[in-house]
Amino acid sequence: MTMKWKGWAxxxxxxxxxxxxxxxxxxxxxxxxxxxxxxGTNGGSAGPSMPSLASQSKEAIVEAMKxxxxxxxxxxxxxxxxxxxxxxxxxxxxxxxxxQKLHATNQTVDAAKVKKGAGLQExxxxxxxxxxxxxxxxDTPVMASQWLPYLHMQMELYQSGKRKMPExxxxxxxxxSNDDIEALLxxxxxxx
Amino acid sequence: MTLDRRSFLKxxxxxxxxxxxxxxxxxxxxxxxGAKRVVVIxxxxxxxxxxxxxxxxxxxxEVVLIERNDHFVxxxxxxxxxxxxxxxxxPLTIKYDKLAANHGVTVVQAEVTGIDPAGKVVTTSKGTVSxxxxxxxxGIDFRLEExxxxxxxxxxxxxxxxKAGPQTVLLRKQLEAMKDGGNMVMTVPLAPYRCxxxxxxxxxxxxxxxxxxxxxxxxIVLDANPDITSKGGLFKKGWKDNYEGIIDYRPAKKVTEVExxxxxxxxxxxxxxxxxxxxxxxxxxxxxxAVAAGLVGDDKNxxxxxxTTFESTKQAGIHVIGDxxxxxxxxxxxxxxxxxxxxxxxxxxxxxxGKETTEMSGINTCYSYITxxxxxxxxxxxxxxxxxxxxxxxxGGVSPADFSAAKTEAIYAQSWLKNILTEMST
Numbered sequence: 001m002t003m004k005w006k007g008w009a010x011x012x013x014x015x016x017x018x019x020x021x022x023x024x025x026x027x028x029x030x031x032x033x034x035x036x037x038x039x040g041t042n043g044g045s046a047g048p049s050m051p052s053l054a055s056q057s058k059e060a061i062v063e064a065m066k067x068x069x070x071x072x073x074x075x076x077x078x079x080x081x082x083x084x085x086x087x088x089x090x091x092x093x094x095x096x097x098x099x100q101k102l103h104a105t106n107q108t109v110d111a112a113k114v115k116k117g118a119g120l121q122e123x124x125x126x127x128x129x130x131x132x133x134x135x136x137x138x139d140t141p142v143m144a145s146q147w148l149p150y151l152h153m154q155m156e157l158y159q160s161g162k163r164k165m166p167e168x169x170x171x172x173x174x175x176x177s178n179d180d181i182e183a184l185l186x187x188x189x190x191x192x
Numbered sequence: 193m194t195l196d197r198r199s200f201l202k203x204x205x206x207x208x209x210x211x212x213x214x215x216x217x218x219x220x221x222x223x224x225x226g227a228k229r230v231v232v233i234x235x236x237x238x239x240x241x242x243x244x245x246x247x248x249x250x251x252x253x254e255v256v257l258i259e260r261n262d263h264f265v266x267x268x269x270x271x272x273x274x275x276x277x278x279x280x281x282x283p284l285t286i287k288y289d290k291l292a293a294n295h296g297v298t299v300v301q302a303e304v305t306g307i308d309p310a311g312k313v314v315t316t317s318k319g320t321v322s323x324x325x326x327x328x329x330x331g332i333d334f335r336l337e338e339x340x341x342x343x344x345x346x347x348x349x350x351x352x353x354x355k356a357g358p359q360t361v362l363l364r365k366q367l368e369a370m371k372d373g374g375n376m377v378m379t380v381p382l383a384p385y386r387c388x389x390x391x392x393x394x395x396x397x398x399x400x401x402x403x404x405x406x407x408x409x410x411x412i413v414l415d416a417n418p419d420i421t422s423k424g425g426l427f428k429k430g431w432k433d434n435y436e437g438i439i440d441y442r443p444a445k446k447v448t449e450v451e452x453x454x455x456x457x458x459x460x461x462x463x464x465x466x467x468x469x470x471x472x473x474x475x476x477x478x479x480x481x482a483v484a485a486g487l488v489g490d491d492k493n494x495x496x497x498x499x500t501t502f503e504s505t506k507q508a509g510i511h512v513i514g515d516x517x518x519x520x521x522x523x524x525x526x527x528x529x530x531x532x533x534x535x536x537x538x539x540x541x542x543x544x545x546g547k548e549t550t551e552m553s554g555i556n557t558c559y560s561y562i563t564x565x566x567x568x569x570x571x572x573x574x575x576x577x578x579x580x581x582x583x584x585x586x587x588g589g590v591s592p593a594d595f596s597a598a599k600t601e602a603i604y605a606q607s608w609l610k611n612i613l614t615e616m617s618t
Contacts, residue, residue, distance in 0.1 A: 023500045023539075023548065023549040023550055023551045024548050024549070024550045024551065025550075025551055026550060026551050026552070026553040026575075027538075027550050029249075029538065030534075030535065030538060030550050030551070030552070030553050031553045033245070033531075033534040033538075034531050034534065034553055034554050034555040034573075035555070036534075036611075036615060037527050037530045037531065037555065037557065037608075037611065037612045037615060038557060038607070038608055038611050038612070039611065040611050040614065040615065041244075041248075041614075041615050041618075045607070045611060046610050046611050046614035047606070047607025047608065047609075047610040047611040047614075048607055048610070049603050049604055049606070049607040050604070050607040050608075050611060076569065076591065076597040076600050076601050076604060077557060077569055077571050077591075077601070077604065080571045080572075080587060080588050080589050081555065081557070081571050081573060081587070081588070082587075083573075083584075083586055083587035083588070084555075084572070084573025084575075084583075084584040084587035084588060085573065085584075085587075089553075149603075153600075153603075
């Protein structure tokens with residue numbers, strides 16, 4: 001393979017400067033590391049309004065970026081950034097983040113709300129937000145350990161209609177009270 | 193690492209070199225080099241990330257991070273402190289202990305006094321350190337020869353506050369001590385300089401403070417540039433909506449001389465402007481250590497680099513990242529430095545192991561506060577095209593002109609800071 005030869009040539013200094021100018025196209029880590037300034041190293045966020053990307057499925061990332069790109073999902077800055085990447089780039093980044101382990105956060109949550117939320121999760125959301133939100137069915141995002149302020153901001157976008165709920169989610173959310181939703185968010189924030 | 197760093201530094205600090213001889217005349221070796229070593233100079237937005245990511249990607253490479261201070265204060269958000277929006281600099285301050293504990297970065301607190309590119313040796317106040325590759329993230333220094341009268345003593349009277357820390361605290365104290373009805377003058381150098389929107393965010397934060405606390409006071413901005421250099425439309429709208437009659441913005445006014453005794457600045461010998469508080473942001477170049485090492489280009493100011501590896505085009509084996517380098521379309525910002533550091537780290541690891549390098553992909557995101565509750569942003573994605581770093585067409589750009597996202601962006605900006613400083617310090 002040419003790469004092996006190039007490696008040997010680079011190591012031994014045989015390769016000329018012009019040949020060295022050839023570099024491989026951006027790898028998964030090259031593309032994804034650039035996101036970490038805002039989303040944390042390997043996608044584990046320390047900022048309460050930024051979601052962790054670590055352990056999201058490839059499908060969830062691809063779906064989110066597609067919607068940021070075409071404006072279907074409202075954003076301040078993500079739409080502008082998503083437009084800078086090809087579909088192939090985005091799939092590569094999705095794969096990178098899907099391989100990172102869940103970023104467990106330590107947040108102040110209300111124990112009573114967590115308990116109530118756990119019950120609601122099982123009966124209402126568990127079919128798509130599987131494993132208590134540690135995983136997601138198809139393109140369903142991972143909810144576990146996301147920061148409460150982020151979860152609140154997204155829920156507000158859903159309820160105002162600015163972010164469109166998937167049909168199945170809308171069916172389940174509609175009968176829930178605000179207190180129920182609050183309890184669910186506390187539950188997801190507490191899962192590690 | 194087999195070497196016990198702590199006892200070693202103690203030894204060096206006691207004036208005994210690696211060879212056990214007293215350090216007289218020339219500096220002794222601080223720590224003998226093993227198989228593979230990268231030295232990183234500068235513990236700011238670029239250096240910390242380069243050091244950490246090299247260790248994350250290849251534990252067989254010893255990484256020595258040399259920084260003169262035991263902590264770092266972020267320039268991003270320091271304008272909010274000056275404007276009284278945040279109470280102290282603690283949320284902007286990081287230490288280096290976790291980079292050592294979590295990633296095995298060897299942190300040396302010392303002043304770098306020289307670089308020998310041919311011998312691959314860095315000389316520091318504590319002794320010499322050899323390297324296989326050097327990553328330099330020195331930030332900026334000032335072109336004082338272009339600002340007559342602005343010496344170290346003048347900086348204590350007319351602070352620049354363009355390196356965060358004591359200077360930032362001094363400027364805020366002066367602003368607080370100013371009488372209601374007093375005027376603050378701020379000077380902006382010709383681009384390129386560190387943080388293109390920084391001066392205008394500072395103007396916004398100062399005006400926010402004046403509006404609240406000193407309603408009879410004004411801020412005069414003397415900008416050497418023909419117009420606002422970044423997020424121009426947004427700043428203009430923000431100032432009109434919030435600070436009409438407070439900010440007196442004067443473009444194409446290049447301050448070339450200061451008279452601290454008279455609290456006056458001079459515009460190209462033609463016009464003088466008095467202030468009760470004067471914030472001089474002087475013209476800038478790459479940090480002095482980069483200039484001394486022969487890394488600046490024909491402009492004598494900034495360091496040209498290979499757009500894939502960020503290796504200097506002037507000296508082999510030395511990589512330059514952050515404000516000091518010329519990174520094509522990437523601005524001199526904290527986030528750019530973070531992104532460049534990762535690109536550089538990946539390719540330094542490749543070069544150290546004789547592997548193929550990888551083309552860059554980078555991002556810049558930058559928030560500026562207009563009021564205490566509203567911020568605007570600029571973002572871009574960068575790639576290499578025909579050997580140059582360009583912003584990917586049809587992407588990036590600034591916030592909506594109607595400020596519809598400004599309140600949300602003020603919230604996101606705080607998480608921006610939290611995440612980027614956490615990346616640098618853990």
